Amino acid sequence: MSETHTANPEMAELWNGPGARSWITAQALLDEAFRGFETLLADMAAEAGARSVLDVGCGTGATTRAIAGRIAPEGTALGFDLSAPxxxxxxxxxxxxDSPxxxxxxxxxxxxxxxxxxxxxxxxxxxMxxxxxxGAFANLRRAAKPGAALAMISWRAISENPFMTVAERAAAPLLPDLPKRGGGPGQFAFADQGHVHSILDEAGWTGVSSEPVDMMCTFPASALDTYLSLMGPVGHLLAKSDDALRERVMSAxxxxxxxxxxxxxxxxxxxCWLTRATA
Structure with missing residues (x-):
C-alpha cells in the first residue's frame, strides 16, 4: 500500500528513484552487514512485551520482519517508509x-x-x-500510546565512521562533482545528540537518553564491488558514468x-547512537 502526498519531496525523489534501486539491489548484502542492529531492536521489542510496533524508515523490511517474528502471534509489526519500491x-x-x-x-x-x-x-x-x-516526531508521538517507547539507531559523526567515506576520499580526484557530506537531512544528520534531544523534547517526547553503540558489521569481500558501485555519493555518480570512468574509480x-x-x-x-524516549 502507498500514499502520494509528501512534505519531503527531495527525499521522496531520491528514495523512490536511484536510492531505492540501489538498496533493493544490495538488499541481501546490507541485511547481512546490519544484522546486529536488527537483532538488537527485535530483542528490545520482545523483552518489552510489545504488541503493536511501528518501524519507521524500514527500507526493505529486515528489522520489521525480525520484530514480527519475535512478537507474533500476539503482536503485530508495521514497516513504514517513504520509498514505495x-x-x-x-x-x-x-x-x-511467510512473515506476519x-x-x-x-x-x-x-x-x-x-x-x-x-x-x-x-x-x-x-x-535522519x-x-x-x-513535525515528524510530533506526528509519531501522536501515533504512540501513552507511555510508549521510542528506540532508534542513528549514525555518530563521520569522523567516527571512516569506513563510510573511504570511497569518497579515494574517488575525489576522479569525480570533481562528488557532493560533500553534511548539512541538511542525510546519513549523519543525527550525529549531534544534543540536537536530537532538542528535537524530541520540542516534539513532546520525554525521558530522552542516548548511548553509544559500536557494532561489528560483516559482509562477503566478494560483494565489495556491488557495495562500491551502488552505495553513497560515489555509487550515485557511478550510475551516471561511462564504463571507462567507472572502472578507473572502482580501481582507485x-x-x-x-x-x-x-x-x-x-x-x-x-x-552509532541508540536513542530512547517515552511518549
Whole structure:
C-alpha cells in the first residue's frame, strides 16, 4: 500500500528513484552487514512485551520482519517508509518468508496514523532524512500510546565512521562533482545528540537518553564491488558514468578498503547512537 502526498519531496525523489534501486539491489548484502542492529531492536521489542510496533524508515523490511517474528502471534509489526519500491520489495520478502509483518509506504512527517496505536516505535537508520524532524516526531508521538517507547539507531559523526567515506576520499580526484557530506537531512544528520534531544523534547517526547553503540558489521569481500558501485555519493555518480570512468574509480577505491578485509569478509565497526524516549 502507498500514499502520494509528501512534505519531503527531495527525499521522496531520491528514495523512490536511484536510492531505492540501489538498496533493493544490495538488499541481501546490507541485511547481512546490519544484522546486529536488527537483532538488537527485535530483542528490545520482545523483552518489552510489545504488541503493536511501528518501524519507521524500514527500507526493505529486515528489522520489521525480525520484530514480527519475535512478537507474533500476539503482536503485530508495521514497516513504514517513504520509498514505495522498497516497501513493495519488503512485502514480497515477507510473503516469501511467510512473515506476519505488514508494510505501508508514506511520509511519516504527515501520515495520518491512528492515534495512540503503537506501544513501541523503532528505527534502524531511517529517521535522519526528515525535512521537518520536529513535525515528524510530533506526528509519531501522536501515533504512540501513552507511555510508549521510542528506540532508534542513528549514525555518530563521520569522523567516527571512516569506513563510510573511504570511497569518497579515494574517488575525489576522479569525480570533481562528488557532493560533500553534511548539512541538511542525510546519513549523519543525527550525529549531534544534543540536537536530537532538542528535537524530541520540542516534539513532546520525554525521558530522552542516548548511548553509544559500536557494532561489528560483516559482509562477503566478494560483494565489495556491488557495495562500491551502488552505495553513497560515489555509487550515485557511478550510475551516471561511462564504463571507462567507472572502472578507473572502482580501481582507485578498492585499494582503500584493503584494511577492512579479514579473510573472506569485509569487516567494519559502525559507530552509532541508540536513542530512547517515552511518549
Amino acid at each position: 522498497m516497501i513493495e520489495h519488503a512485502q514480497k520478502l515477507a510473503d516469501q518468508e 509483518a505488514r508494510f505501508l509506504a508514506g511520509d511519516a512527517q504527515t501520515h495520518d496514523f491512528p492515534a495512540a496505536s503503537f506501544d513501541l516505535i523503532v528505527s534502524r537508520f531511517g529517521v 532524512f526528515f525535512s521537518d524532524p520536529v 577505491i578498492r585499494e582503500g578498503f584493503s584494511e577492512y578485509i579479514s579473510g573472506p569478509d569485509i569487516q567494519f565497526t559502525a559507530a
